[in-house]
Every structure is written in structure tokens, then in C-alpha cells.
Amino acid sequence: MSVESQIKFTDFKSDQSVKWCPGCGDHAILNSVQKAMANLGYSKEEVAVISGIGCSSRFPYYMETYGFHTIHGRGSAIASGVKVANPRLKVWQITGDGDALAIGGNHFIHTIRRNVDLNVILFNNQIYGLTKGQYSPTSKRGFISKTSPFGTVESPFRPGELCIGARGHFFARCIDKDLKHSVEMMEEAAAHEGTSIIEILQNCVIYNDKTHNAITDKAHSEDRTIKLEHGKPMIFGKDRNKGLVLDGLNLKVETIGQNGITEADILIHDAHCEDTTLHLKLADMEYPDYPVALGVIRAVKAPVYDQCVESQLNDVQEVSKIKSFKDLVHSGDTWDVE
Amino acid sequence: MSVESQIKFTDFKSDQSVKWCPGCGDHAILNSVQKAMANLGYSKEEVAVISGIGCSSRFPYYMETYGFHTIHGRGSAIASGVKVANPRLKVWQITGDGDALAIGGNHFIHTIRRNVDLNVILFNNQIYGLTKGQYSPTSKRGFISKTSPFGTVESPFRPGELCIGARGHFFARCIDKDLKHSVEMMEEAAAHEGTSIIEILQNCVIYNDKTHNAITDKAHSEDRTIKLEHGKPMIFGKDRNKGLVLDGLNLKVETIGQNGITEADILIHDAHCEDTTLHLKLADMEYPDYPVALGVIRAVKAPVYDQCVESQLNDVQEVSKIKSFKDLVHSGDTWDVE
Amino acid sequence: MGKRSKVIEKEEVVVRFSGDSGDGMQLTGTLFSYTSAIFGNDISTFPDYPAEIRAPQGTISGVSGFQVHFGHSEVYTPGDYCDVLVAMNPAALKANAKWMKPGGTIILDVDSCDEKNLIKAGYETDDPIIEDKLGDYHIVKAPITTLTKESLKDMGLDNKSILRSKNMYALGLVYWLFDRPLDHTREYIQKKFAKKPLIVEANLKVLSDGYNYGNIIQAVTPSYHIHPADIKKGKYRNLSGNVAVAWGFLAAAEKSNLQLFLGSYPITPATEILQELSARKDLGVKVFQAEDEIAGICTAIGASFSGSLAITTTSGPGLALKGEAIGLAVMAELPIVIVNVQRGGPSTGLPTKTEQSDLMQALYGRNGESPVVVIAASSPTNSFDYAFYAAKVAVEHMTPVILLTDGFIANGTQPWLIPDLADWPEIKVPFVTEKIDDWHPYLRDPEKLSRYWATPGTKGFEHRLGGLEKDAVTGAVSHDALNHQRMVELREEKVQKVANFIPELEVIGEDDADLLVVGWGGTFGHLFTAVDELTHEGHNVALAHFNYIKPLPLNTKEVLKRYKKIVVCELNMGQFANYLTMNFPEFKYKKFNKVQGQPFTVIELKEHFITLLEE
């Protein structure tokens, strides 16, 4: 490890007092990001944290790095500019379900399609927090909020599904309060070249408290979620005795030791496989039919936009005779007036 | 059939002269839409054709119906407003790959997610036609255009994949010059309640001529495309001897009569199945590895936004004591000054 | 009621309830304002909460306040400075002491003044009263926390619930101070907690005990006496500017017999309009919560095309995003109202603060020559009126209308004399239904120059609209040079014609006043109060306040001409003054501007006007 790795996670804390509500899941995520950056041995000046607008998007103020709290929904576009202009930077985008998927939906899918090398941390609390509690594009159908007093009549996006629909190559999911796992996810996202989306199930204590509780609650969490790891069987449950198997084209939960199922029957997670079929199925699993998938669901290599831009520049420059402004203006059709 | 069905497709032609380039695929699509509307027995006044901006989007001017040529990328949002405000209308949206998937991407995915009852005809010529030839979000990687003189470094969206990623329930594909099939697709889209996306492979003779030729060319078309029909086996080829089978989680092309394959081994197309796995695989098939799928790939029933809005209004109105403005202003906390 | 040491007779009084975000000050203030209103005072209120959802407890940035101004005559602002301050913790005291009127009363929960809280609030000593030099005020050092605990000790409530009732203790005490009945608040408590009898009981007890505590301390505490106001008879309710806007549109929809359609995306401080209309499914409102502001207006434009009364609501940054689509509505000549609740800018700026800096944006924030009608409401309750008129103008003149309000009037409340819609003007919808021989989509009403509204579903009127320039006669796409000139002029003239249908500008004050104060929009209350007070103090000052910005009222020039000194007061850098200069360069305009996220204070206005009078 380099000298840089001596950096402590507290070095990433800025001097601004953190203004999220007490109990908000954002606090934990802030810690995870700072821990992950320390683990990654980042130095502060090489990091740019870019956000849009929302409670979650106040994040950059709390980071002792370069940061930019921009405008609502445009974080992906601005972060893309930051990264393409200077690919040596570590660019992390912080966004919420409203910021990324409502007003920012177009930039979100295009950034993914281009595969710009960003680490995108998507705080999904299924609500617009900062504007005090309206339903968001990830709120469940029928959800009651200030703008849906009789329940919404819209189906939510599933961020993993949308990411894959936009030709995404990295998608992971974790839970705000599970710091250790969150830190792992962030390190994996950082290691992945291209757009990495981490959906964090985040609790908004004020406007949508406990929305994820059915699965994040300690008492049930192990039975209702599955932590996927590349190359490992898809086993979960408090007793580590449940697993996912393939039943035709569908996933199915089986109990090891029942119906003649042994560990060998359980699917092995291949996050690196190009084909999206299983990744999509895993990303879409919903409780109570399935455990909710956590971990790196998809991590596939693909050409990275900012790198391609650089290498195309280099290729052209190698062969072009035009090396300077002067060469350019004197090329082609010119004439002399004497 | 009703009296309305006496309407002829020429009744849908407006008096404006059609200004697309000679040979442009748009001419054929115009005919298909007019034929489909006549077949559907639409009356002119109940139809609203809404578009954004692009060559394709000039479409409404040529239709003797209500029409609105709006602004770039916003067709889906405006059409959603038209339909939600008056669900009795038949609302058709005309859009291009730039209009729908570049600037209009966000409205596109949200309209699909909400499942507003629109028929969306997406003219995919893989180019910005009206602005004279820049690459679009569906242009192939490496595509050379006025803004990518050295080839693009972006992977394209695949409209079917994006549609499904946005939780789409109807996706069909056809070829501009295949009028008969296009008309069929439009009739199916019209019959489907909710957002129906029809991707039409359209030829831009001027800026991207023959881009679809590898598959649309008469000489090869039957071997390089497959026309899916719900409930029918996935057979294709000039000799109707090739078919799709499942090989693990992947699709595979087999020849009937070879390797012991019989017609019974060929997959049966189920457009109505909720699960997206096969639909996605079918939508993503690309030549030369696979035949390109035409036909209705997915058509699944789901709650329709504009209908839900109406029925929620009705439900609330049935139970609410507030029936008028007067009831409202006199409800709750009031006091008298005497 | 026992004997009091001192009763202060007042025309009007300003009370500010302030405490930590969790202390329930908004509710306390609201209940107090209701009681005052029912008692017969005229009132004006303003809530003032932190930008953060839950700012750090005990700090100044976490202070939440609610100000009530009530009086025996009409009251036009929530008041600059307060007579009575309720401070539930040291931070509340620190934040608000500078807004006290000399000789006022401060009720402080002394229990909250422990070392931790004093430090959080930024005090350096343990006596905030001395430290902030508040010795000249009447200080009621009430151990509210202890007393509340004491009051509820036998009820078997948990500590958290007990502490939550503190605000009712304070409220009871304030009721005593003003000799107000507890009935309304009691009713409220009973209704609100109907399902939790224990909580009802506790709150009622604490409320009474707070009131009675007043009797105990009366020997040392002055109380206030304010007569009911002489206000118009009728049924009243409290109304905030945002709800007023929502209701104005409901009224317009009912009057015009159109379906109301709102396409919107939440944004502070406009979200409440969206929320109110989302709840109005009972009245058949269709609300489309869009994915962004652009979709918000675009769905509304679609709904307008379909024949709905279509509106969209937003604040500054959202208006910026809607510019392109507003241009489409201008070109297609479709009716739509765009509500912009102004906030502090530029960019995200000061989202929870008030400002008037979007005027130029409303007038010019689009490509091309793109005229729209611009109207501004000037008080919480007249936001109802101008929403109604904005809808009326949009529909009758087939034009986009931008309605400007601001964070101050949107969040503020006033008592509202409940109107009877029968007394309100008709809205005549220019639908075409029967076949007209030479009908074409750009056929115009000769008086208004507006076209007619042929909506999908109507047989025989099939036509195409669009954003490309249109032939003035047929409505077909036209690239003709002279046609374009004509259409650009027509669109402007159409908007100018609206001037024939709106009221003239009224001047409050004399024709020969030494100074004409000019304002527009949400500053009315402060400007009026300042001018009114100066007039009573013997100055000859007049006020011309604009609600119609584009077009300006027909008599504007004639009014301005009368005065030698004109000062235009705005919460921006002089946008309306510049606009007047463009329109009437023959007059000189002094500017008085403030861009601090805050309304004017009456005092600063008066001081400035006096200086101008003396110049």
C-alpha cells in the first residue's frame, strides 16, 4: 500500500456541521463513503463529489474533498463533465431517488449508456425528503404521501431494472445502516471502471420511516435478503439453509435439505457474465416472494466513455498533420493577397 | 362494424403537401398509420396525433385529425396531458430516435412507467435527420457522422430493452416499407390499453441510407428477421426451417431437421407473459448472431394510468361530502363575524 | 379573572412564538391566530422555519417561529417587530430578541436555559437576558418545562409526551395575557386527538394550567387589551397564499365549467399548491405529478389542447426550465396559467426565503418575441382573486398567463371572508362547437384578437397546431417574411388588448401627494402600512400598487404623470422600476430595493420615504 493509504476516514470529514435529521440513514452512508475512501487510499484532492438537490445531495458539504452541490437532477451530467475533462479524478456522484430518477432520469440513463467512469450512490428512500414528503418514482403503488393522499396510481421504477435497461454494467445494492457491507460495495464500485450504480436502501425517519423495515429489520433481515457474492452460491437465511435455484426461466427459493435439494443445486452468482438475464431477475426480486438481493449484482467490463474519448484523441493526434492552431488555419483553401 | 368504419384511409390525409425527401421511409409509415386508423374505424375528430421535433415529427401536419407538432423531446409529456385530460381520445405519439431517446428520454421512460394509454410510433433511423446528420442515441458504436467523424465511442440504447427497463408492457417492431405488417402492429398497439411502443426501422435516404439494409433488404429479410406472433412457434427463414430454441438461459437458432430438431422443439411465442426474460432476449437479438425480431414482442395487461386517475376521482367523489367549491370553503375551521 | 398589575391597551399587537423545530410552534401560532380571528380581530400571520428539515436541536439554525399580528383595525402584514415573544429555548431568544419592540414582553422557558443550550445558542454567560441587554423588556421567566411536568405528573404519560405538551402550556399563558377564550383550542385538541383520550386530557389540562399560571403571576406581568376589529360581517376562515391560489383555480374551474388540470413537480415554496389540489379529487381535479418541471408544463399544455383549464405551479428555477414550453403555448395560443411562487435566487439561492426577482424572467425568459400576460398577487387572500382572474384571462384571451406570488404571501395567512361564487364574474370559454363557414384555427375575436378553442373530439374542427410560425389566416406553417412580422405584432397586440378588460390602477392617497410609492406583488401589506401610517402622521404620500404587470393598466401613464417624486420599492435590484422606465421613460423613478430574503419592514420604508420627502 502506498503512503496515501495512511489517510484516515476522519480526514474526509469537512468542518461543516451535518444537518440531516437525527436518525436519518444519510449519516451512516456518509460514514461508509468516508471509510471506503480511506480504505481505497484516496488522497483528498483527487476526489470530486458531485450531487444534485435533495437531502441526500447536501452530502458534498460534509466531505473534505472537492465537491459540487449542483442543481436538481443534473448531477450525472455535471459529474460526466468533471470526469471526461479530467479522467484522473475519482468522481463520485451522490443522488436521491427523486434527483436521479425523476428530474434526472434522462441524464441517469445516458450516463449509464455511455459508461462514464462514475461511482453513483443512489439514496433510495422512496420519497422526496427535502421538499417534505411527496411520492417519488420509486414509491410503491398505492403509497400515501402529501401528493397522493388517496394512494399513488403509478408503478415505481426499479433502479436495477432501469439501469440494466439502459445497458448498465455495474449495479449493487446495500442497506444504509450496514456500514461494513456498504463500504465493501463502494470499494467494488470504485474498482469497477465505468458507471457503477449503488442503490442504498435509505431510511427517511421523517417522511417515510421504516419503508424498508420489512427487509432491513435486524430480526428478519437475514431471512428476507440475500447477500450475493461473485463466485459464491446464492445461499441466505439465518440458518444459511435457503438458496436460489433455477426453475425453467424463473428463480425459486428452496431450502437445502428439503425436496432433495443440496448445496450443489444452488445457483452460483456470476456478476461478471455479460448476459443480463439472471442479473435482472436478481435485481427485481421483491419480498415476500423472494429475498431482496444485496451485494454486487452485476459487474461487467465494457468500454469506458472517458477513456475512449482520450484514446480517440490520441489516435487522431498521432496521425494528423494539424498540431496547432496555426496548422489548422493554414490548412485547406487559402490565398495570398499581395 | 359501425358506420364509422366506412371511413377510408384517404380521409386521414390532410391538404398539406408532404415535405419529406423522396424515398424517405416516413412516407410509407404515414400510409400505414392512415390505413390502420381507417381499419380501426376511427373517426377523425377523436384522434389526436402528437409529435415533438424532427423530420418524423412533422407527421401531424399530414393527418386530417387533431394534431400538435410540439417541441423537441416533449411529445410524450404533452400526449400524456392530452390523454389524461380526455381519456376518450385516441392519442398517437409520433417520435424519432432523437426526439424520444435523446432529449425526450426522461418523458419516454416515465410515460412507459405510468402506462399512459398512448400509441407511440418511434421512427428509428439511427440519426438526427432534421438537423442534417448527427449520430443519435441509437447509432451503432463506431458510426461515422457529422459529429463523429472518427466514429462514435458510445453504445446505443436498444429501444426495446429501455422500454422493458422502464417497466414497459407493450413493445413491437416493424419495418417502414412493410406496410401490411406495420398496419397490423398499429392495430395491435391500438387494441392494447396502456403505453404501446412500436419501433419502426426507418430509412433516412439522405443521412443514413441503408442502415437497416442488412436485415430489411428483400433478398435477405426473411432469413435475417423473425416475425413473432403470439401463440405461434418462433420459426423464420425463406424456407421456414429455422427456429429459436432455448439453450440454458440463452436463445439459439436451430435448423429444423438438423441435430434432431423438430418443429416441436421450437419455442412458442408468448407475448402476454408477465415475465420479461424472453421478451428482453427477443428484443435484443441482433443480426448476424440472431434474426432481428419483428412483431409484437410484448403485450401484457397492466393498470392504465389515465384510467386509474379517473377511477380514483370517481371513488373519492362517491364518498366525499365535498361536492362543490361552496362545500369546500365552508368545510373545516370557519367563524362568523357578526 | 383576577386583578392585574397593568393592562396595556393596544390597537394592534404582534406575537411571535418561537422554539426548537420540534417544539410545535407552528401549531401553537396557528391556534392562537384562530382564536384571535374568531374573537374578531383582523390578523396576519407568517411562519418562519429553518431551511433544514430537522436542523440541529437547540441551535439558532434550528429555531422555528410563527408570528401573529392582530388588531382592532385592519392589519396588512404579520408585523415587523413584536410586542410579545415566546421563547421556548435560548436559541429562540437569541434569534428573535433583535425583533422586539421597545417595552415588549418576553416569555422565556427558563428551564431550557441550561449550560448546554446556552452554549448551543451562542451565549457566553449564563444569563442571556443580561448578556443580550434585554433589561428594558418585561421578562416573564416561566419554568414552563417544570410546570408542565408538574401538571401532568399523575397522568401516567411517558416523558416524551409530557414534554410535547409544553407548547400548550405556553399557549395557555399567552391566552391569559390577551384575555382570550380557550374554547376553540379545546375543540381542536378534542378533534385532533379523538383517538387518544389520554393525550386530549393532558393537553386540555396543560392549556388550563398555563392560563391559570397567568393569574398567579399577574401581579408582576402586564397584560394586553385589544378590541375586536371593525371588519366586514360574514363567515370567515384562515387562508394561506398557496391554498388561496389552489382555491382560486377551483373557483375558476367551477365558474367556467372546465375540468381543472394541474401538471406540476414539487418545489419549495410552491409545493403546497400541488398538495392542496392533489387532495381535491372530491372536486374532480386531475393532478399529474410530473417527472420534472418541463413535463409539468407540457402535460398542462396537452390538457389545454384537450380543453381543460390547465395550470402548472413552480418556483424560480422551475420557471427557468419551463421557458421553452411557455413559448410553445404562446405560439399555439393555448390558455394556461403558470404560477411562480418566487423565492431567493439566483440558482438554488435561498429556497425558503422570499424575493421578487423573477419579474424579468416572467416577462422575458424565453426565446424570441414571446409575450405573455403577467399578473401578481399581493396578499395571501387576494392570491385567490388573482388565481381566478389569471384563469379567466388565460381562457378568455387564449394566452399563457404567468401568475407571480412569493414565499412571503404564499406561506402567510389572513382571515378570508368566504365568497359566494354567484357574485363572481362569469368566465366565457371561447369553444367552437357549431360549424362556422370560414372557420380556421387562427380566426380571431376582433375585440380581443384571440383565437377560438377547438378541442379534440369536436367534429369538423380537426386542425394542427405547432411551434413553427403560423400563417395569420389559415394557421398553416408559414415561412413568409411579412406574415412573421404580422404574427409577432399580433401576439403582442393580443396581450396588450387584455388591458381593456382589467381594472384601472387605483391610487391610495391624494392626487397631489409629494411622493408616489410604487410597488407590485407581495410587498403590498408593508407598503400600504407605511404609507397609511405616514398619512396619519400628516405626510402627503400616495401608493400605486400593481397587480397587472403585463399589460399595465390603461391609466398607468396618467397616474405616474401626476407625481413629481416616484419611488419604486421592490425585493430585487429594481426590475419593475426598469420595466416602468422602458414603458414610460418620460418619468423619473427612484429605486428602493432590498434583496435579503426578507420582506420590507414598515419602519425601514417609513424612514426611507421620510428622507425622500425631505430631499
Next chain:
Amino acid sequence: MGKRSKVIEKEEVVVRFSGDSGDGMQLTGTLFSYTSAIFGNDISTFPDYPAEIRAPQGTISGVSGFQVHFGHSEVYTPGDYCDVLVAMNPAALKANAKWMKPGGTIILDVDSCDEKNLIKAGYETDDPIIEDKLGDYHIVKAPITTLTKESLKDMGLDNKSILRSKNMYALGLVYWLFDRPLDHTREYIQKKFAKKPLIVEANLKVLSDGYNYGNIIQAVTPSYHIHPADIKKGKYRNLSGNVAVAWGFLAAAEKSNLQLFLGSYPITPATEILQELSARKDLGVKVFQAEDEIAGICTAIGASFSGSLAITTTSGPGLALKGEAIGLAVMAELPIVIVNVQRGGPSTGLPTKTEQSDLMQALYGRNGESPVVVIAASSPTNSFDYAFYAAKVAVEHMTPVILLTDGFIANGTQPWLIPDLADWPEIKVPFVTEKIDDWHPYLRDPEKLSRYWATPGTKGFEHRLGGLEKDAVTGAVSHDALNHQRMVELREEKVQKVANFIPELEVIGEDDADLLVVGWGGTFGHLFTAVDELTHEGHNVALAHFNYIKPLPLNTKEVLKRYKKIVVCELNMGQFANYLTMNFPEFKYKKFNKVQGQPFTVIELKEHFITLLEE
């Protein structure tokens, strides 16, 4: 060269090539303009093509034209009316005849005048010359189609290729008319079709035959004689306004040693800038073709944050979409240039036509008090200069700059004296690199009031920017009232300080002129020519043309003060006049406005000025 019937000596001549979209008129005109330029004339050109990609053949809406104005002295516009018109079909004749100068020459391909084409063009008889009363012109009825076929009959070319060469026949004939050498065009043909020798041969032959045809008809056709211009010595090339903008930024990038980053989305008539810079990978330009205009500017803002010279390019509707993000750059005080190539509005309007109606939008099209620098180029070639200066101001003053051009100068071309960058001013980039003790992100240069640029990657300058109001000192988020006022004023002052770094307004003409003509941006050529001609005709008229709009040059007031009559001429409804009124209400401005998607004509300007002089 044989003997000619009549040689017309001219100072300057306007030639218009026109035909069907497929007739290759753009190329023909371009080649002719090159030859004239190389010959030593000053030139100005303007292409004029249909809005449709391929409009219906033979119709007026399908006519494509290219106008070349060249002369013996300097030439500032492509000319209003033409001396020579080449009409390849009846529609071209019909569309352009009204733009002929009295006594001019019309070359008509009579072969194209069959019944079908005459009807398509809207002629009712079979003699368009008589029908349009063109008897007073010199009409050269050349059977160009027949002659071309004849010329190529033995070459074995297919009919389509033969017909495609018609334009070279016409071009040859025009060369004869002006006695110009064929060398450059020959070279061009050889290079362009290098891989198709048969096509080279055919085109060369047709070109010569066209020229020789002139000799044959010389007895009845006048020819023209124009001396070379007395223009500055040096190396020249042709440059359009759009390419000039692209190159101006390339020059600025080289001078400032910054990487050039463009984030953009195609839109007529600005797309060519994006296209040109996309091709400039050789010079290391990073171009991000974004998904929409918002992403276009946002990627640029990101690149600016990263330390690039960041620009975005668009036209009117796109500028409307960028408003919110411009506000962010204002608040974050990041350098960025927004190029707006104005077109006809509102909404989609007249996308291929020119207009100046986005001035107010550029100044005010955002929420809040959101000042930016606004600069306007005034000719195709000085678009290079102002792009360079826009970049310089943006970087040195850390501010967004809006650069306005328009469809007319963007598409027009002029010969451009190739500059040596060594002669151009430095661009000093305010990077911070070494640790400054009390550095903070909003530390300001005292002279410019601009902050410094600390870019990610630079150790020790980590900081956070954002759209919320910032503390004037620390740059931390601040809700403080007085800080907001201070920052609003600071941002305005910072922009005003730019006035100290730009040239003063120059007046062309006398200090005591009877009329001051005021203009801005792309109308310069027409205004100058009108004023120049009037001066030569003995009138005392002066011109003040603005390139710096915000801030205005320091001496503006002083200039305006000198003149009793001021007329502001614009291709809109008077936006700059209004802006001047706001700034200097003490002067009276007459307005001369035109909103027809077309530039002024020198003639209409002169007429109007004469009327004003006589008033």
C-alpha cells in the same frame, strides 16, 4: 477573349446562384466566391436554403440560393439586391426576381421552363419573363441543360451524372461574364473527384464549354468589370461565422493553455460549431454530444469545475433550456461561454431564419438576480474575435459569458486574414496552485472582484461549491440576510467591472452628426453600409455599433449624449432600445425594427434614415 458588346464597369457586384435544392447551387456559389476572393476582391456571401431537407422539386419552397457580393472596395454584406441572377429553373426565377437591381442580368436555363416546372413555380403563362415583367433586364436565355448534354454526349456518362454537371456549365458562363480565371475551380474539381477521373473530365469540360458559350453570345450580352480590392496584404481564407466561433475558442484554448471542452446538442443554426469542433480531435478538443441542451451546459459546467475552457453552443430554444444551469454557473462563479446563434422565434419559430430576439433572454432568462456578461459578434469573421474575447473574459473574470451571434452571420462567409496568434493578447488563467495562507474559495481579485480557480487535483484547495447562497468570505452556505444582499451586489459589480477591461465604444462618423444610428450584433454590415453610403451622399450620419452588451462600454453614455437624434435598429421589437432606455433613460431612442426572419436591406435603412433626417 473576344470582343464584347458592352462592358459594365462596377465598384461592386452581387451575384445570386439559385436553383433547385439538388442543383448544387451552394457549391457553385462557394467556388465562385473563392475565385473572386483569390482574384483580390473583397467578398461577402450568404447561403439561403429551404427549411426542408429536400423540399419538393421544382417548387418555390425548394429553391436553394447562394449570394455573393464582391467588390473593389470593402464589402460588408452579401448585398440586398443582385446584379446578376442565375436561375436554374422557373421557381428560382419566381423566388428571386423581386431581388433584382434595375438593369441587372438574368441567366435562365430555358430548358427548365417546361409546362410542369412553370406550373410548379406558380406561373400561369408559358413566358415567365413577360409574366413577371422582367423586360427591362438583360435576359440570357441559355439552354443550359441541352448544352450540357451536348457537351458530354460522347463521354459515356449516365444521364443523372450529366445533369449534375449543369451547375458547372452555369458557373463557367458566369466566369466569362466577370472575366475570371478558371484555375481554382479546376483544381478543386480535380481534388474533389480524384477517384473518379471520368467525373473530373466531364466537369472540367462543361466548365470550359460554359465559359466559351459566353464568347459565343457576347454580342448580345453585357459583361462586368470589377477591379481587385485594395485590401490588406496577407494570407486569406474564407470563413463562416460558425466556423469562426469554433476557431476563436481553439485560439483561446491555445493562448490560455487550457483544454477546450464543448458540451452541446445539435440545433439549427448552431450545429456547425459542434460539427467543426467534433472534427478537431487533432487539436485535443473534447466534445461531448449530450442527450439534450441541459446536459450540454451541465457537462460544460463540470468541465469548468475540472479546469477546462468550457463552452456550450445552441440556439434560442436551447438557451431557454439552459437558463437554470447558467444560474448555477453564476452562483458558483465558474467560467463558461454559452454561444447562442439566434434564429426566428418564439418557440420553434423560423428555425432557418435570422433574428435578434434573444437579447432579453440572454440578459434576464433565469431566476433571481443572475447577471452574466453578454457579448455579440457582428460579422462572420469577427465571430472569431468575439469567441476569443468571450473566452478570455469568462476565464479571467470567472464568469459565465453569453456570446450572441445569429443565423445570418453564422452561415455567411467573408475572407479572413489569417491571424498570427502571437499578436493576440494573453489569457491569464486565475488558477491557484501554491498555498495561500488565508485562501478560501470566494477570495476575490480586488480589481476584478472575481474569485480564483482551484481545480480538483490541486492539493490543499479542497472546497465545495454549490447553488445555494454562499458566504461572501468563506464560501460556506449562508442564509444570512445581509450576506445575501452583499452577494447579489457583488455578482453584479463583478460583471460591471468587466467594463474596465474592454474597449470603448467607437463611433463611425462625426461627433456632430444629425443622426446617430445604433445597432448591435449581426446587423453591422447593413448598418455600416447604409451609413457609409449616406455619408458619401453628403449626409451627416454616424454609427455606434455595440459588441459588448453587458456591461456596456464605459463611454456609452458620453457617446449617446452627443447626439440629438438616436435610432436603434434591430431585428426584433426593440429589445436593445429598451435596454438602453433602462440604462440611460435620459436619452430618447427611436426604434427601427424588423422581425421577418431576414436581415435589413441597405435600401430600407437608408430610406428610413433619410426620413428621420428630414423630420
